[in-house]
Amino acid sequence: MSKKAGLMTSDELLEVLSLSKHATAIYKNADIIIQSANDAMIAFWGKDRSIIGLSLEKAVPELKGQPFISLLKEVWHSGRTYHAKDTLSTLRVDGKLQDFYFDFEYRAILDESGKTRCILHTATDVTAQVKASIQLKELKRAEKVLSDELAESNEELSAINEELRSTSDEVRKSYDQLALLHNQLIIAEHTSRLLLDSAPVAVGVLACNRYLIESVNDKLMQLWGVGHDVIGKPIDQVLGGEEATLLIKLVDQIKISGQPVYSNDVKRLTEDLGFRKTLYHNYIFFPVKNDKEETISVMIVANNVTEQMITRLELQRVETKMRMAVEAANIGTWNIAPKTMTLVYNPTLAKLFGYEGVEPMTFDQAIGQVTEDYRERIQEEINQAISTGGDYDITYSQRRFNDGEIVWMRSMGKITQDSSGDYSLFSGLVMDITEQKKDEHRKNDFIGMVSHELKTPLTSLSAYVQILHGKAEKSGDTFAASALHKAGIQVKKMGSLINGFLNVSRLEAGKILLVKDEFELDTLIKESIEEFQLLSPEQPITFEPCPQIMISADRDKIGNVINNLVSNAIKYSPKEKEIKITCTVTGGTVEVVVEDQGMGIKLQDLPNLFERYYRVESEQTHAISGFGIGLYLSAEIIQRHGGQIRVESQYGSGSKFIFNLPTGN
Structure with missing residues (x-):
């Protein structure tokens, strides 16, 4: 029978037995292995505790040629208890063989199937009486x-x-x-x-006839809320109610079976200072038998599990509320057994997937509905989460089972460990975000349309500003020339912003094209630096060029990436701090590093930095303008060129933005 929550473990019971003054030992399996023996029994044998775990034949070799080993094996195989009195045994005690006489019993402890679980050996030294x-x-x-x-x-x-x-x-x-x-x-x-009285658990003894309480320790009296005057009283007079009725029923059951009986979460209603309370107890009943194998008393071991029961009930209430919230939010739930990849899901998930099959949907069926663009990636994400224990969060498109419509889903999950540390359950949620995706497309279309409409008048405005600036310089109107120069700078910033929105729109629509040409990368970087030195002359910028090398890339778009990284370095750095740009060539790759000594980026912001519209929020960045599209576009441009972009940063000490491109050589 499985161990019940809150009860004594086998080791604890053995520890209690070891305190007994009566010689006691417990043997397991047909080889008569010594599982436990108290000090009295070990003293009889003339040994020490190192014999625990050995067979009795090896532990006490003096027994060879004596009948005890064969008797124990007969008890193990037959399951019948063996008693003997005034039996001679020759043992080596204090270094010499001596004759002793014992009254002993080999009691077979049987499991539910009637097979011997262990043998309880009790013995009394009657040498003095026999002699x-x-x-x-x-x-x-x-x-x-x-x-x-x-x-x-x-x-x-x-x-x-x-x-x-x-x-x-x-x-x-x-x-x-x-x-x-x-x-x-x-x-x-x-x-x-x-x-x-000193037992660490609540213990008592109940007589089978008339159900009288023979003895109780302080812990059981405290558990029942009674005093010493309950000794000799019937159990139904002491407890009353459903608990007493159940305990009497269990005593009757153990009288018939002669086997231990377990009962958990026994409910008891009581009052404390005028307030009604509900208590929950776990009980184990052990039979106490006479020499005729008749159960004459029952030893009760009890445990108060009220707090555990209240916690369990509260957990059930929370789970019910959570389930109702998930159903109300139209969220699907799932869990996967990592070893078998068996999929279990709620009805909402089946509805979201359009699954109407009679048989439960399998993991392979669910993956098969994911569109080609995402199928391999989602499989990799799941495998990685299962193997490493990480979080799982992915947005993907799939076809519904019943109508073939393509819908967008967001699935999130986490794998949990069991008590042995193995990843045993991968579970999570799935939400239909199709409408959200449609809203994003509509927003991008609107941004693209507005940006396109603004581009033409802004181009005209830029031309007019340049013409007026030229005339002001010719006429010697320094104020107008200065104002128009600043206006030109702002118009150029507006143009860059609109181009950014247009590029995002084109990127989302798959219409952004790379017009590749061969050019020298260090020349492009120098042009960008010269432009920024005109716009921000107070900001020191140094450049360590790479060897002259031609690369094949879209010059304008790579220029946009460099401009964006340098612009960010200027925006997020103090005016007197140097911005350093380096360019190196390794093998067939050229690498550009833009390093500043500004405010730096917090660790939690780094993974999201290249996401669309992501902005770092802090007191320092609150007053700095931006829409969170520059780094997103830069990452997309570099990746479409077959390169990589990353960031290294220490908050408060500055940042390094690094990208590399294939040289084509």
């Missing part, structure tokens, strides 16, 4: 011999009387030894009572 009995027999024989001799010769009477006096002394000594043994029994009974 006394032998001496008595010898005395009687001697008396008879003396009587016969008395009849034959009166001359020996004085010698015989002397011998009789000596014999009487021996008899008195034997009776003294018996009295000592009786006192030892009283002490053992008192010790058992002390063990009961």
Whole structure:
């Protein structure tokens, strides 16, 4: 029977048994392996605790040739208990072989199927009594011999009387030894009572006839809320209600079966300071039998599990609320067994997927509905989450089972570990975000349309500003020339912003094209630096060029990437701090690094930095303008050129933005 929550473990029960003054041992399997033995039994054998775990034959080799090993094996195979009294055993104690006499019992402890689970060995050293009995027999024989001799010769009477006096002394000594043994029994009974009182759990003994309480320790009295006056009273008078009725029923059951009985979460209603309380107890009933194998009493072991039960009920309420919330939000739930990839899901998920099959949907069926663009990626994400224990969060498109319509889903999950540390359950949620995706497309279309409409008048405005600026310089109007120069800068910034929105729109629509040409990368970087030095002359910018090398790329778009990285470095750095740009060539790759000494980026922002519309929010960045599209576009442009872009940053110390491109050589 499985161990119930809150009960003593086997080791704890064995530890309690080890405190007994009675010699006790427990053997497991047919090889009679010593699973446990208390100090009294080990002393009988003349050994120490190193024999625990050995077979009895190896642990006590002196038993070879004696009947005890074969008797134990017979008890194991038959399941019948064996009793013996005044049995001679030769044991090596204090380094020499000695004869001892024991009363002992080999009791087979059976499991539910009737097979022997273990053997309980109890023994009492009766050497003194047996020897006394032998001496008595010898005395009687001697008396008879003396009587016969008395009849034959009166001359020996004085010698015989002397011998009789000596014999009487021996008899008195034997009776003294018996009295000592009786006192030892009283002490053992008192010790058992002390063990009961000091037990770490609530323990009591209930008589089978009339269900009288024979003994209870303080913990059981506290559990039941009673005092010492309950001793000798029927259980139904002490507890009453459903709990007493159930306990009486369990006592009747154990009287018939003779086997331990378990009962969990027994409910009890009580009052405390005028308030009604509900308590929950777990019980184990052990039979106490006489020498005829009749159950005469029941030992009760109880545990208060009220807090655990309240926690369990609260957890059930929370789970119910969570389930209702998930259903109300139209969220699908799923879990996957990593070893078998068995898929379990709620009805909402089947509805979202359009699955109407009679048989449960399998994992392979669900993956098969994912569109080609995402199928391989979603499989990789799932495998990675299962193998590493990481989080799983992916947006993907799939075809519905019933109508073939393409819908967008967002699935999130996490794998959990069992008690052994193995990843045993991969579970999560799935939401239909089709409408959200449609809204994003409509927004992007609107941004693209508005940006396109603004581009033409802005181009005209830029031309007019340039013309007016030229005329102002020719006429010597320094104020107008300065104002128009600043206006031109702002118009150019507006143009860059509109181009960014247009590029995002084109990128989302798949219409952005790369017009590749061969050019020198370091020349492009120098042009960008010169432009920024005109716009921000107070910002020091240094450049370590790479060897002159031609690359094949879209010059304008790579220029946009460089401009965006340098512009960000200027925006997020103090004016006097240097911005350093380096260019290196390694093999067939050219790498560009833009390094600043600005405010840096927090660790939690780094993974999202290249996402569309993502902005770092802090007190320092609150006043800095931007829409979070520059780095997103830069990453897309570099990736479409077959390169990579990344960032390294220490918050408060500055950042490094690094991208590389294939040289084509």
